Amino acid sequence: MDSLSQPPSKRPLSSSATDFREVSLASPPAADDEGERSKMFFHIVLERNMQLHPRHFGPHLRDKLVSKLIKDVEGTCSGRHGFVVAITGVEDVGKGLIREGTGYVTFPVKYQCVVFRPFKGEILEAVVTMVNKMGFFAEAGPVQIFVSNHLIPDDMEFQSGDVPNYTTSDGSVKIQKESEVRLKIIGTRVDATEIFCIGTIKDDFLGVISDPGAAV
Amino acid sequence: MSLAEVPSPSPSSSSGSDDFAALLDSELELASGADSAFPDDEGEDDGSEVEVEVEALEQNGTKRRRVEEQHQDQGISVRPDKIVTGSSKNVQVKVCPHPGYFNGLCFRCGKPQDEEDVSGVAFGYIHKGLRLGTTEIDRLRTADLKNLLRERKLVLILDLDHTLINSTRIQDISPAEHELGIRTAATKDDQNRSIFALDSMHMLTKLRPFVREFLKEASNMFEMYIYTMGDKAYAIEIAKLLDPSNVYFPSKVISNSDCTQRHQKGLDVILGAENVAVILDDTEYVWQKHKENLILMERYHYFASSCRQFGFGVRSLSESMQDEREGDGALATVLDVLRRIHAIFFDTAVETDLCLRDVRPVIKVVRKEVLQGCKLVFSRVFPNTARPQEQMMWKMAEQLGAVCSTDVDSTVTHVVAVDMGTEKARWAVGNKKFLVHPRWIEAANYRWQRQPEEEFPLTPPKEKIRRKENAVAGQKGTTIKDKENVVAVVQKETSKDSEENAVPDQKETSEDKEENAFF
Ligand SMILES: [Zn+2]
Numbered sequence: 001m002d003s004l005s006q007p008p009s010k011r012p013l014s015s016s017a018t019d020f021r022e023v024s025l026a027s028p029p030a031a032d033d034e035g036e037r038s039k040m041f042f043h044i045v046l047e048r049n050m051q052l053h054p055r056h057f058g059p060h061l062r063d064k065l066v067s068k069l070i071k072d073v074e075g076t077c078s079g080r081h082g083f084v085v086a087i088t089g090v091e092d093v094g095k096g097l098i099r100e101g102t103g104y105v106t107f108p109v110k111y112q113c114v115v116f117r118p119f120k121g122e123i124l125e126a127v128v129t130m131v132n133k134m135g136f137f138a139e140a141g142p143v144q145i146f147v148s149n150h151l152i153p154d155d156m157e158f159q160s161g162d163v164p165n166y167t168t169s170d171g172s173v174k175i176q177k178e179s180e181v182r183l184k185i186i187g188t189r190v191d192a193t194e195i196f197c198i199g200t201i202k203d204d205f206l207g208v209i210s211d212p213g214a215a216v
Numbered sequence: 217m218s219l220a221e222v223p224s225p226s227p228s229s230s231s232g233s234d235d236f237a238a239l240l241d242s243e244l245e246l247a248s249g250a251d252s253a254f255p256d257d258e259g260e261d262d263g264s265e266v267e268v269e270v271e272a273l274e275q276n277g278t279k280r281r282r283v284e285e286q287h288q289d290q291g292i293s294v295r296p297d298k299i300v301t302g303s304s305k306n307v308q309v310k311v312c313p314h315p316g317y318f319n320g321l322c323f324r325c326g327k328p329q330d331e332e333d334v335s336g337v338a339f340g341y342i343h344k345g346l347r348l349g350t351t352e353i354d355r356l357r358t359a360d361l362k363n364l365l366r367e368r369k370l371v372l373i374l375d376l377d378h379t380l381i382n383s384t385r386i387q388d389i390s391p392a393e394h395e396l397g398i399r400t401a402a403t404k405d406d407q408n409r410s411i412f413a414l415d416s417m418h419m420l421t422k423l424r425p426f427v428r429e430f431l432k433e434a435s436n437m438f439e440m441y442i443y444t445m446g447d448k449a450y451a452i453e454i455a456k457l458l459d460p461s462n463v464y465f466p467s468k469v470i471s472n473s474d475c476t477q478r479h480q481k482g483l484d485v486i487l488g489a490e491n492v493a494v495i496l497d498d499t500e501y502v503w504q505k506h507k508e509n510l511i512l513m514e515r516y517h518y519f520a521s522s523c524r525q526f527g528f529g530v531r532s533l534s535e536s537m538q539d540e541r542e543g544d545g546a547l548a549t550v551l552d553v554l555r556r557i558h559a560i561f562f563d564t565a566v567e568t569d570l571c572l573r574d575v576r577p578v579i580k581v582v583r584k585e586v587l588q589g590c591k592l593v594f595s596r597v598f599p600n601t602a603r604p605q606e607q608m609m610w611k612m613a614e615q616l617g618a619v620c621s622t623d624v625d626s627t628v629t630h631v632v633a634v635d636m637g638t639e640k641a642r643w644a645v646g647n648k649k650f651l652v653h654p655r656w657i658e659a660a661n662y663r664w665q666r667q668p669e670e671e672f673p674l675t676p677p678k679e680k681i682r683r684k685e686n687a688v689a690g691q692k693g694t695t696i697k698d699k700e701n702v703v704a705v706v707q708k709e710t711s712k713d714s715e716e717n718a719v720p721d722q723k724e725t726s727e728d729k730e731e732n733a734f735f
Contacts, residue, residue: 120326130343132467133360133487135323137343146343148323150315160363160439162463187326189319196319196345198326 040118044081045091047110048073052096054103065109066090073113075142077193082117083142118143118185118197125209126199128179131164138181143195147183151200153207173208180209315352319345337484341448341474342467353487361489364439365570368562371488372438372554375497376446376454378515378522380430380547383414383421383454388521392535414453421454422518425540426547431464433551437558439488441468443481443495445502448473480504491574494557496550508576511553514546514662546663553664556582584617586660591619595633595640597654613657632657636674 048069056064066087073084094108118124118140126138126145135148149158149166156166156173165176175181183199183206190196201207312325316336320329336349348356364370374380389398402413402420410423434440442458442465444451451471459465474485481502483490495503498513517523518539520532533539540546560578562570590613598607605611609632610620621628624643631644631651644651656672 130467132342133356133363134342134346134348144319146318146323146346148316148318150324158359158363160367164466185326187321187328189321189328191319194319196321198318198321198323 040082040116040122040124041085042082042115042117043088043112044115045110045112046081047108049106050109051099051104051106054105057105062090062093065093065107069109069111073111077142077190077195082115082190083195085114085116087111087113116141116143116195117190118188118195120185120187122185123182123206124185124197124199125180125182128175128177128181131158131166131176133158133160133164136166136175136181138183138199143197145183145185145197145199147181147199147201151186151198151202153202175208182206182209313351314349315355316346316348318343318347337476338474339485339487341470341485353484356487357489360487361492361571364488364492368437370438370558370561370575371486371493372434372440373443373483373486373493373495373497373509374440375495375499375513376442376444376451378498378517379424379496379513380427380458380516381421381423381454382516382518382522383419384519384521386413386418386420388519389420390520390532390535392531393520396535396537398534412457414450417450417453419450420519421457422534423457424516424518424547425542425545426551427458429542430547430551431458434554435464437554438494439468440464441470441486441488443470443486443497445472445475445479445481447471482506483509491576492561494554494575494579508579511550511579511664512662513550516540516546549663549665553582556585580615583615583664586664587613587616587618587657587666590617590630590666591621591628592630592632592657593621593624593628593640595631595638596635597632609654609657612661616657616660618657630656630669633674641674 050065050068050072052061052064052068069090070087074086075084077083089112090109091112092110094110096105096107098105124140124143124145126140126143128136128138130137133149135146135150135152138145138147152166152175153168155168156175157169159165159167163176165174167174181201183201184203185197186200187198188195312322312327314322314327314329314333315324317323317329321327322329336347337353339346339348377383386399398411398420399413401409402411410425410427412421412423413419414421431440442451442455444454446454448469448471451469455465455469470485476482476484479502481497483493483506486493490506490509493506493509495506495510496513497503497510498515500507500510500512503510515526517526517528518533520535523530523532542548557575557578560581561573561575566573592613594604594607594610597609598604604620604622613620613632618630624631624640626647628649631640631649632654633641633644633651634653635641636651641651643649650669651674652669653672653674656667656669659667659672
């Protein structure tokens with residue numbers, strides 16, 4: 001349903017090309033100093049056909065369309081675009097098409113919105129929701145991330161018990177439920193309602209940001 | 217960005233017109249005028265740039281992915297650990313074995329799952345969307361085994377219905393139960409109550425006496441799982457009752473949706489090794505592949521509907537306001553058995569490496585202690601034509617450690633008979649040997665304990681009738697024991713029947729029956 005009206009003028013290569021610099025497909029950029037600088041929020045234009053009941057026709061038609069649009073779209077995942085955080089404006093409302101019999105009118109609405117869409121290679125901060133022997137699960141807003149123990153540094157070992165956790169041998173770093181972690185995304189999938197990511201903390205500057213256990 | 221920031225056209229400007237085109241025109245005019253009011257810190261062509269981004273995703277997904285992979289291979293934008301090896305010029309990519317998937321993404325390399333690849337086992341009870349390959353399961357089991365044994369723990373798999381609890385649908389509550397106020401009891405605000413209303417499911421659940429102590433004690437020796445043929449929502453509700461602080465069963469509640477084979481429970485969905493797993497269940501049939509790990513439980517029937525469903529005409533425990541005893545009920549008894557198994561398994565005098573030990577022979581050894589030192593002779597218990605060694609009762613006695621014989625001699629300790637008039641029965645009386653009913657063996661089998669022989673006497677025909685009446689009336693004290701025995705025997709027969717008649721049709725019906733009665 002979403003469509004785009006303007007022809008593509010620039011071709012961003014990957015998510016790490018966050019500021020959409022012009023690059024050609026044939027020659028990917030050389031090692032990118034800013035490769036890990038993340039941009040997961042995008043301001044984009046989407047289009048949607050909206051049906052409106054005739055009772056809304058009148059001076060407040062546009063208001064109705066906008067509030068319905070917000071209700072329908074915000075907080076959902078729009079196909080591959082990502083999670084619609086907020087609608088920032090309505091660019092265009094096309095000609096209404098009356099549907100035979102029902103009296104409903106369908107308006108093509110072009111709107112601007114901010115979407116959240118993590119990409120491979122980006123850094124994300126997330127809160128740990130579950131720790132077990134397979135790894136840990138974490139959440140960042142609408143995104144669910146799994147960091148399997150393949151992608152947890154080898155010096156961190158799983159400890160079972162009342163509060164299962166991964167801890168370094170010297171005990172200095174601990175990941176448990178509610179910990180905040182910085183992780184790098186190595187794979188993503190956007191569903192109709194959810195975004196799933198595979199994350200790793202097996203790299204420099206990744207891992208625990210805050211440790212709920214230490215605060216107590 | 218909030219709703220307030222979305223500009224709304226002034227309503228009055230276009231009012232008075234019922235012409236659509238005019239209305240929309242005016243709306244759109246206002247809209248375009250308002251465009252500049254949108255916060256837009258990215259400049260004018262931001263929109264189009266982003267559109268390209270989106271389009272590239274939509275139409276060029278494959279191509280895009282390929283480009284990204286190329287990036288990855290050269291270690292430019294992404295630096296996955298270990299997966300990429302080799303020099304920067306001559307790139308060599310080690311193929312990821314894809315050990316498992318999280319919502320369709322390999323959790324080692326992040327790549328999407330091949331649609332044709334449906335191998336592995338779903339572990340939805342650990343996390344939605346989790347799937348593990350067999351190699352990964354083995355790896356996790358091995359790693360887990362070391363941890364477990366270091367903590368001196370084994371794995372315990374617990375069935376719910378008839379093992380730890382008994383449930384009934386509210387609509388199946390009997391008039392007698394109603395009269396006794398069973399529903400009020402289930403909603404009473406009492407910390408020590410053992411009967412609960414599951415409002416959302418229109419059910420009542422009764423915890424088996426001793427279950428809380430049982431779980432507490434067992435959790436010191438075992439990593440525990442719940443494994444039920446009930447559905448997920450039900451299993452989770454019951455787990456909350458049994459484990460309100462979620463310490464016993466975190467991510468360890470397995471329900472019918474997790475089974476890999478219809479109507480069968482399997483250890484394949486458990487990340488614990490088979491050689492350390494002990495199962496407590498009242499149904500043998502569902503554990504076809506793991507009978508050696510199973511300790512069969514005496515069925516707990518509390519509610520009238522549960523008794524009806526299993527074909528007992530007797531008054532239920534609920535209707536006679538009775539219950540299993542805490543101190544020597546089924547769970548207390550089996551806890552002792554588990555302690556014994558645990559002790560033998562971790563016996564420090566044994567030299568075998570812990571990882572190589574197996575709990576299955578240990579279960580056998582402990583079972584063999586039950587009737588150790590007993591030598592049994594059966595008298596007209598089996599049909600004349602049958603070979604006694606192949607009879608279920610004979611085998612059961614041997615598994616319990618008894619020696620079985622066809623002839624009497626001075627070393628015989630028990631004569632098992634149903635009729636006092638047989639020659640061997642009279643011999644037993646004359647030689648001061650125990651004369652017991654076959655139920656004595658069955659009771660020992662369920663309770664893992666040699667039962668007092670005097671509670672299993674042979675009854676002359678007249679007396680038999682009277683005892684039956686007693687059992688139906690269901691009283692307190694010693695007669696309850698009799699009733700339980702009756703229950704045990706009937707139960708046995710029913711379950712045997714259903715196992716033998718394992719033709720698909722009948723299986724279906726028995727399944728249906730179970731589902732209807734909520735186990
Ligand atoms: Zn992989």
